[in-house]
Amino acid sequence: LNWDTDGSGKDVFSFGIKTDLVTKGPFSKSGPAGISFFQLYPNPVNNGNYNVVVSLKKPADIQIRVYDLSQRLVDVKRSSGKSFYLFSGNIVSAKGAYIVKVITPEFQQSRLLIVQ
Numbered sequence: 001l002n003w004d005t006d007g008s009g010k011d012v013f014s015f016g017i018k019t020d021l022v023t024k025g026p027f028s029k030s031g032p033a034g035i036s037f038f039q040l041y042p043n044p045v046n047n048g049n050y051n052v053v054v055s056l057k058k059p060a061d062i063q064i065r066v067y068d069l070s071q072r073l074v075d076v077k078r079s080s081g082k083s084f085y086l087f088s089g090n091i092v093s094a095k096g097a098y099i100v101k102v103i104t105p106e107f108q109q110s111r112l113l114i115v116q
Helices: none
Strands: 020-024 034-040 047-068 073-090 096-103 108-115
Touching: 034 096, 034 108
Parallel strands: none
Antiparallel strands: 020 108, 034 047, 047 073, 047 096, 096 108
């Protein structure tokens, strides 16, 4: 986001949102051990419907937890025994920011989801 009130470029304000929040677990050059890919889409969302795609390096149990910023659990998805997961969800709570956390026995990683 960029903001320049008079067009001169002297009072430009800009910022970005980092969506990869927390990663716990052993690391390799390609990222946390056990994960190949973790994506949220669309992000931001307009109608509350979102998708989580996770690809693991080997089959494992997985949980997807969605929290609001007051750390209230909004949604939970669970599955096991696969290395690729596609979860669909819907946030019917208020517009705002939510934390989507992927948890396996080997790692956990969180990303920020924006609901407009």
